[in-house]
Amino acid sequence: MSAKIRKGDNVEIISGRSEDKGKRGEVIKVDTEKGRVVVQGVNLRTKHQKQVQTKGRTVNPGMLRFESSVHVSNVMLVCPKCGKPTxxxxxxESEKKSRICKKCSALIDE
Ligand SMILES: [Zn+2]
Incomplete structure (x- = not known):
């Protein structure tokens, strides 16, 4: 897989679950081996946590919302210059690979 989507990028969901389509968020995790990314606020799942014992007290943390990964083909990078998914x-450039927006030709990485 190419490393065209990186941690910290802003991406838009272009396919997948309908409730997530068109959503934008920051990439918080990249799994290059599986070709999957975790996007903040996208593909939310709910996990019921077990009660935990803390210093003799029972704490019920309740439900935990967390982002599940989406396949990298379902996201498109949002250009920080023109604001369009591209x-x-x-x-x-020598050993440094700079990414370029195909819409406005701006350099994405400084
Ligand atoms: Zn652009």
């Missing part, structure tokens, strides 16, 4: 080009 395909990404890569410009080879």
């Amino acid at each position: 395909r990404v080009g890569v410009q080879d």
Whole structure:
């Protein structure tokens, strides 16, 4: 998988669950091996937590909302320059690979 989506990127959901389509959020985790990313506020799941004992007291943390990963093909990078979801080009500058917005040709990585 190409590393075109990176942690900290702003992405838009272009396919997948309808309730998430069109949502934008920050990439908080990238799994390059599986080709999956976790996007803040997208693909939310609810996990029921067990009661835990803390210093003799029983604490019920209740439900935990967490983001489940989505496949990288379901997201598109949002260009920080033009604000549009875009395909990404890569410009080879020596060993540093800079990403380019295909819509406005702006350099995404400084
Ligand atoms: Zn752009």
